[in-house]
Amino acid sequence: MDQVIHIFRKEFSAYFISPIAYIVIAIFLLITGWFFFATFFIFNQANLRTFYTLLPLVFAFVIPAITMRLISEEINVGSDEILLTMPVTFQDVILGKFLASVALVVAMLIPTFAYPLTVSLMGQLDWGPVIGGYVGAVFLAAAFSAIGLFASALTRNQIIAFIIGLAICFTLTLLDKMLYFLPRSLLSVFAYLGADFHFQNIARGIIDSRDLLYFVSVCFAGLYGAYLALLQRH
Amino acid sequence: MIEVENLTKYYHTLCAVDQINFDIQKGEILGLLGPNGAGKTTTLRMLTGYLQPSSGNIHVKGLSIDKHILEIKKILGYLPESAPLYHDMLVFDYLNYVAAIRKINSDQKLARIRRLADLCGINEVMHQPIGELSKGYKQRVGLAHAMMNDPEVLVLDEPTSGLDPNQIVEIRKIIKEIGKEKTIILSTHILSEAEATCDRIVIISQGKIVADGSTENLKRSAGGKNIMHLSLQNADFETVQKSLASIKGIEHVSCLSETPGALNVRLSYLSTGDLRPDVYRKIKKTDWILLDFHQETQSLENIFRQLTKES
Numbered sequence: 056m057d058q059v060i061h062i063f064r065k066e067f068s069a070y071f072i073s074p075i076a077y078i079v080i081a082i083f084l085l086i087t088g089w090f091f092f093a094t095f096f097i098f099n100q101a102n103l104r105t106f107y108t109l110l111p112l113v114f115a116f117v118i119p120a121i122t123m124r125l126i127s128e129e130i131n132v133g134s135d136e137i138l139l140t141m142p143v144t145f146q147d148v149i150l151g152k153f154l155a156s157v158a159l160v161v162a163m164l165i166p167t168f169a170y171p172l173t174v175s176l177m178g179q180l181d182w183g184p185v186i187g188g189y190v191g192a193v194f195l196a197a198a199f200s201a202i203g204l205f206a207s208a209l210t211r212n213q214i215i216a217f218i219i220g221l222a223i224c225f226t227l228t229l230l231d232k233m234l235y236f237l238p239r240s241l242l243s244v245f246a247y248l249g250a251d252f253h254f255q256n257i258a259r260g261i262i263d264s265r266d267l268l269y270f271v272s273v274c275f276a277g278l279y280g281a282y283l284a285l286l287q288r289h
Numbered sequence: 290m291i292e293v294e295n296l297t298k299y300y301h302t303l304c305a306v307d308q309i310n311f312d313i314q315k316g317e318i319l320g321l322l323g324p325n326g327a328g329k330t331t332t333l334r335m336l337t338g339y340l341q342p343s344s345g346n347i348h349v350k351g352l353s354i355d356k357h358i359l360e361i362k363k364i365l366g367y368l369p370e371s372a373p374l375y376h377d378m379l380v381f382d383y384l385n386y387v388a389a390i391r392k393i394n395s396d397q398k399l400a401r402i403r404r405l406a407d408l409c410g411i412n413e414v415m416h417q418p419i420g421e422l423s424k425g426y427k428q429r430v431g432l433a434h435a436m437m438n439d440p441e442v443l444v445l446d447e448p449t450s451g452l453d454p455n456q457i458v459e460i461r462k463i464i465k466e467i468g469k470e471k472t473i474i475l476s477t478h479i480l481s482e483a484e485a486t487c488d489r490i491v492i493i494s495q496g497k498i499v500a501d502g503s504t505e506n507l508k509r510s511a512g513g514k515n516i517m518h519l520s521l522q523n524a525d526f527e528t529v530q531k532s533l534a535s536i537k538g539i540e541h542v543s544c545l546s547e548t549p550g551a552l553n554v555r556l557s558y559l560s561t562g563d564l565r566p567d568v569y570r571k572i573k574k575t576d577w578i579l580l581d582f583h584q585e586t587q588s589l590e591n592i593f594r595q596l597t598k599e600s
Contacts, residue, residue, distance in 0.1 A: 133373030142362040
């Protein structure tokens, strides 16, 4: 566990040493802020619905950009040879990098607390769905980070890693909106696979174990995939 | 200390390392030699646990690498070829990170980093990003990285590649210095380097071991024929040939060049004994003037070329 923390610390600070963190956070705030407040006064409702509707889609773009370098850069530079010949396991490496990515997303979400605060000044805000939404956002971020990490472990090229990660996250986000193409018997299965479906449940303020289980299993699948990809490489 | 048994590595269908066996004793400096693509780096990567062998096994201090890889990594220090380090980290931050992963107590950490910085001569670049360092400094940071845990076994993959002659001498000095107490394995394709630093040399060609032994042993076993060169004045080839060929053991006398000033003769004989005294006595009896008289030693380069070309 010590090793996970050391790797986490190194990766997390690496985001802030390079301009990656600042650029990603700035773009994220710009997009969500713009789309949230552009329609906020038209709807004239004191809630964060539009913010949460948008969030999975923005995450599907932003998180693969955060995770794309995590493993593929190591493979490309060759520094994985240095890292993996120190007394660490694949699990330590993957977990440390995964946590760094989730932590960066959390750091990215913190400034958005300004939105509910602003809204609460203007009307009666129900804090339940807001808190639920943030909890859901962290779970969603973890799931997408795991997928991004898996994509990053597949290739030495960061751009390919980004596109693979984006493709998977994007599909999971839009899956439950594409259901009318599917036969009725498969509906419930595909509805369950959609990330947005589960996220919106939590964002309504209902924290259901089924939704949490979904995110945990996506995390596990992604991280295990990354582990297998690394194992295969050696 | 280290036993390598039938180690084999396939990359898909390409066989990079083919059933090699060797042992390394404690305190030995072993040089792994071979032409490009011979399997040196692959062997070292398997030794350090970075790659998994396709078959065969490695034991380090009695621990098998497929079961106790973490314990082995703890006593191993490894400098990969061309020192691939994190480019955007500062040297100090990087060494600090390595120290943390190597589980060095926080109260000893700074002292340890300072000692390594002195040893490797990187004090003046401690607060520069690694990506901005010259190749030589990067190599030194890599060396400091490899020695962070005071490893019992140090594995260096071409430690002097890309360094200037001064730095090469310095790095060799460091290696010799550490080699007094530690077991070191280094790969190189610079023969003089292997000769200067290593106690023992293993030559690999196309994934197989073609020679294993100390430099003297290698030279002796590869010997075959010894060659002597003579340069004489006041002599003609025919009489020289007749007189020298009569010495017992001399196989062949040939003329390399004949000018009015000097006659250059080449003698070859089987390397069973030293024939120099006999040759000298023979010459002493004549009125030839001896300008030059030397025995050609089989250089490591010749041996290397012979062994790696054959296979």
